[in-house]
Amino acid sequence: xxxxxxxxxxxxxxxxIGVTLGTAIxxxxxxxxxxTISMLLPITFxxxxxxxxxxxxxxxxxxxxxxxxxxxxLNLPGGASSAVTCLDGYPMSKQGRAGVALSITAIASxxxxxxxxxxxxxxxxxxxxxxFAFGAAEYFAAMVFAxxxxxxxxxxxxxxxxxxxxxxxxxxxxxxxxxxGANRYMYGIPELxxxxxxxxxxxxxxGITEVIASIRNADTGGAKQKIPLRAMIPTxxxxxxxxxxTLRGFGVGSAIGPLPGLGATVASFMSYALEKxxxxxxxxxGKGAIEGVAGPESANNAAAQTAFIPVLTMGIPAxxxxxxxxxxxxxxxxNPGPRLMTEHADLFWGVIxxxxxxxxxxxILNLPMIGxxxxxxxxxxxLLYPVILVLICVGAYSVKFQLLDxxxxxxxxxxxxxxxLLDFEPTPMLIGFILGPMLEENFRRAMLSAxxxxxxxxxxxxxxxxxxxxxxxxxLTFWTAIKQPAVKPPVLRxx
Amino acid sequence: MKRFVxxxxxxxxVTAAGLTxxxxxxxxxxxxxxxxxxxxxxxxxxxxxxLTAEYFTKRLGQQVVVENVAGGGSAIGLDRAARAKPDGxxxxxxxxxxxxxxxxxxxxxPYKVPDDFEFxxxxxxxxxxxxxxxSVPATNLAELIALSKERPGRVRYxxxxxxxxxxxxxxxxxxxxxxxxxxxxxxGIGPALTDLIGGHTEMLWLTPTTGAPHVQAGKxxxxxxxxxxxxxxYPDTPTLKEAGVNVELxxxxxxxxxxxxxxxILDRLRTEIRGMLEDPAIVKRLNELGYTPAYxxxxxxxxLVVDELNTWKQVATEANISLAD
Numbered sequence: 001x002x003x004x005x006x007x008x009x010x011x012x013x014x015x016x017i018g019v020t021l022g023t024a025i026x027x028x029x030x031x032x033x034x035x036t037i038s039m040l041l042p043i044t045f046x047x048x049x050x051x052x053x054x055x056x057x058x059x060x061x062x063x064x065x066x067x068x069x070x071x072x073x074l075n076l077p078g079g080a081s082s083a084v085t086c087l088d089g090y091p092m093s094k095q096g097r098a099g100v101a102l103s104i105t106a107i108a109s110x111x112x113x114x115x116x117x118x119x120x121x122x123x124x125x126x127x128x129x130x131x132f133a134f135g136a137a138e139y140f141a142a143m144v145f146a147x148x149x150x151x152x153x154x155x156x157x158x159x160x161x162x163x164x165x166x167x168x169x170x171x172x173x174x175x176x177x178x179x180x181g182a183n184r185y186m187y188g189i190p191e192l193x194x195x196x197x198x199x200x201x202x203x204x205x206x207g208i209t210e211v212i213a214s215i216r217n218a219d220t221g222g223a224k225q226k227i228p229l230r231a232m233i234p235t236x237x238x239x240x241x242x243x244x245x246t247l248r249g250f251g252v253g254s255a256i257g258p259l260p261g262l263g264a265t266v267a268s269f270m271s272y273a274l275e276k277x278x279x280x281x282x283x284x285x286g287k288g289a290i291e292g293v294a295g296p297e298s299a300n301n302a303a304a305q306t307a308f309i310p311v312l313t314m315g316i317p318a319x320x321x322x323x324x325x326x327x328x329x330x331x332x333x334x335n336p337g338p339r340l341m342t343e344h345a346d347l348f349w350g351v352i353x354x355x356x357x358x359x360x361x362x363x364i365l366n367l368p369m370i371g372x373x374x375x376x377x378x379x380x381x382x383l384l385y386p387v388i389l390v391l392i393c394v395g396a397y398s399v400k401f402q403l404l405d406x407x408x409x410x411x412x413x414x415x416x417x418x419x420x421l422l423d424f425e426p427t428p429m430l431i432g433f434i435l436g437p438m439l440e441e442n443f444r445r446a447m448l449s450a451x452x453x454x455x456x457x458x459x460x461x462x463x464x465x466x467x468x469x470x471x472x473x474x475x476l477t478f479w480t481a482i483k484q485p486a487v488k489p490p491v492l493r494x495x
Numbered sequence: 496m497k498r499f500v501x502x503x504x505x506x507x508x509v510t511a512a513g514l515t516x517x518x519x520x521x522x523x524x525x526x527x528x529x530x531x532x533x534x535x536x537x538x539x540x541x542x543x544x545x546l547t548a549e550y551f552t553k554r555l556g557q558q559v560v561v562e563n564v565a566g567g568g569s570a571i572g573l574d575r576a577a578r579a580k581p582d583g584x585x586x587x588x589x590x591x592x593x594x595x596x597x598x599x600x601x602x603x604x605p606y607k608v609p610d611d612f613e614f615x616x617x618x619x620x621x622x623x624x625x626x627x628x629x630s631v632p633a634t635n636l637a638e639l640i641a642l643s644k645e646r647p648g649r650v651r652y653x654x655x656x657x658x659x660x661x662x663x664x665x666x667x668x669x670x671x672x673x674x675x676x677x678x679x680x681x682x683g684i685g686p687a688l689t690d691l692i693g694g695h696t697e698m699l700w701l702t703p704t705t706g707a708p709h710v711q712a713g714k715x716x717x718x719x720x721x722x723x724x725x726x727x728x729y730p731d732t733p734t735l736k737e738a739g740v741n742v743e744l745x746x747x748x749x750x751x752x753x754x755x756x757x758x759x760i761l762d763r764l765r766t767e768i769r770g771m772l773e774d775p776a777i778v779k780r781l782n783e784l785g786y787t788p789a790y791x792x793x794x795x796x797x798x799l800v801v802d803e804l805n806t807w808k809q810v811a812t813e814a815n816i817s818l819a820d
Binding site: 132133134135136176178179180181182183190191193194323327330400401402441445448449451 | 535541542562563564565566567568570571574600605648649651656657658677678679680681682685689690692693694695696784818
């Protein structure tokens with residue numbers, strides 16, 4: 001019955017607009033789904049609720065498809081959740097295997113997304129129960145787990161990684177403390193009260209830095225590559241290597257997606273870490289391992305779909321983008337919540353059915369028509385990068401309409417370039433920045449909830465298990481580090 | 496967006512021209528009117544600003560646009576409005592948070608209440624619902640108070656944030672009933688509600704529409720509501736006063752302009768606001784959204800703002816709540 005809604009001409013049209021726009025802004029670095037959805041929000045006043053949500057959702061999951069294109073071709077993520085795709089997508093591209101990387105990305109995205117929808121339909125009630133069982137203690141434990149898992153994932157010097165996690169944590173402290181209401185490190189700038197804008201940090205660290213770095217590169221890189229359809233056909237080996245990562249990525253993505261605050265970015269990072277862990281030869285990662293493309297891309301799309309579980313069933317957003325979509329619903333006078341499924345059944349199932357329709361459209365947009373999007377990036381760097389710079393600045397500004405964020409993105413970009421010159425990894429910094437405040441907030445909330453008894457956090461089954469797992473993970477790492485004091489080869493930069 | 500930018504430039508050009516006496520006669524012909532909404536686009540109350548902008552555009556024959564100036568718990572938007580030119584081209588849409596609560600709990604805010612503003616009118620107000628998790632052994636307010644007294648500090652309540660209206664309301668409730676409860680602050684009402692539904696906190700004050708689906712689904716239990724009369728979504732839930740607690744609290748939403756906006760402009764805007772609240776389509780929409788239309792014009796509105804500010808100042812002093820800068 002959902003398909004009769006989703007397949008009406010009007011809804012098909014809005015779905016198409018949504019996913020096409022989503023792919024485009026996904027491909028273009030600097031401008032993300034959140035900024036786009038916010039900008040589209042006023043338009044949705046003039047639409048019925050169903051096409052409005054179908055379109056906004058299309059932008060959201062469509063951007064997950066497009067995001068990897070720039071990662072693979074330019075080493076410049078189209079969005080935060082595609083950052084990890086750079087690690088192996090770009091090396092593949094440099095080996096002349098960009099076409100394969102793109103097609104595997106599209107297929108893995110489609111599989112991850114489609115299976116994510118199955119989960120969305122089948123497991124909604126069960127996953128809602130898990131999400132409710134998560135209190136502050138459980139969130140704290142999950143953050144500890146994620147922080148350790150994520151910082152172990154990044155390569156390079158562990159000491160430098162730790163230092164960068166620290167810098168990220170410090171940046172994350174800026175703003176009003178949620179628990180006490182005190183302003184921290186704001187230096188009298190009221191615009192900082194909600195903290196440093198995540199978009200500014202991401203775009204600065206990954207976008208601006210890349211643009212500055214590329215000024216030194218005379219060649220125009222992968223962007224000029226023509227991707228004929230034939231180059232996109234993966235080998236039997238590619239397919240064989242991608243099957244399990246895709247399925248595991250889907251597993252990680254659909255587990256992470258519904259948890260508020262984690263979302264597609266964390267899912268893609270976790271999937272990458274997992275693939276590296278389970279690989280027979282982890283040293284292939286970072287040098288064009290197809291598993292490192294298939295897994296994360298499947299994961300972020302699965303997460304993008306399953307992020308709708310708490311939104312559609314409880315009216316609780318899991319990500320900033322879904323929060324904006326939620327408000328689009330409320331503006332239409334529809335109160336999202338457990339009753340949505342029964343009282344607005346046509347909307348509920350129509351939107352879900354449209355996800356499937358949208359994923360099919362995206363597969364078509366991103367497989368046979370990938371050339372179109374690549375051409376978007378085939379503009380010479382000297383023309384493309386100024387445009388990207390502008391888009392980054394507009395993107396940073398449009399999140400909260402404050403000029404400060406533009407200065408922040410530029411400043412953080414300069415910092416990112418300095419870090420790059422000194423061989424400091426930006427990813428641990430981003431991880432510290434995003435997870436640090438969540439960790440602190442939930443720890444203090446858990447302590448308040450436990451009336452000051454830290455044992456309480458350890459005694460709860462979910463949080464206890466997660467903390468023990470974290471400790472084991474940490475110990476194992478130390479153990480391997482001590483057992484094999486491997487001489488690290490000097491990190492070679494492409495310059 | 497393009498039109499917005501053009502509009503913004505036009506607005507700057509107009510204000511730069513420095514129109515003074517002629518302003519009131521010319522108004523609103525000289526350019527678009529901006530309503531500052533001190534929240535991010537899409538945040539709950541943003542919609543109210545947009546509904547008003549839509550209605551004003553039709554009625555004033557002039558483009559009325561919403562500008563979202565978010566941050567600082569609405570202080571940034573209010574400050575922007577306070578410092579805008581009082582020419583009737585910058586209006587402010589504000590809930591009580593920034594006007595009556597924030598100046599009471601923060602050591603300093605950049606604007607002065609009521610001196611920096613002209614008060615157009617209160618437009619709607621909305622009460623809070625006092626909800627508990629179903630596992631809490633209290634089926635009415637008296638039992639909840641008894642439980643809190645029996646186990647001092649062991650009843651935990653969530654809130655949308657430190658020093659926000661729900662937090663302050665709960666503190667006031669505790670003072671008037673003589674109970675001590677533990678505050679667990681969250682960043683917004685969404686996560687606080689999840690925690691309540693999950694049974695990680697015992698109590699939460701939340702807006703009627705946010706709570707209604709969960710109350711009906713039996714996930715949370717409404718024990719009382721804080722308005723002067725019962726909200727249509729909760730016909731069977733007693734108000735605090737009915738339940739014998741002398742607390743009455745609603746969040747108001749109203750419009751202001753910068754101080755010294757010419758009186759004829761204020762009068763015209765008040766007429767339009769009154770007209771808006773008589774428009775059946777708009778009233779229906781407001782009711783659907785859970786807001787109760789409650790026009791309160793000029794001086795009366797100002798008095799309400801100041802009275803509430805004084806109440807919160809007193810509560811903040813007594814409970815020793817002061818957010819440092």
